[in-house]
Amino acid sequence: MFTFILWCLLFVFCWPLALLALVLYPIVWLLSLPFRLVGISVSAVFALLTALLFLPARALGQRR
Template sequence: MVGFLLWLLLLVFCWPIALLALVLYPIVWLLALPFRLVGITVSAVFAFLGALLMLPARVLRGRPA
């Protein structure tokens, strides 16, 4: 909601930049999409490796002494 209000403010004060931003936003979003997917994948791999490395500690902690 705040982003929309800021865009309306930009539209009132400088409409060519606001219209340019409106046209370029989908293009920038499409260009950034592969980087977001790589970030999600790398985050998932690190979470998997962390869980895999902590597995022995969890097994030993869950076992009664």
């Protein structure tokens, strides 16, 4: 809601900048999408490596 109010104020005070932001937002979102996917993939790989490295410690801890 706060973002909408700020956008309305920007539209009232500087409408060309507000329209430019409205048009450029989807383009910037599309350009940043591959970087988000790479970030999710790297995070998943690190989670997998962490799980594989700590698997022996967890297996030994459960036997006791």
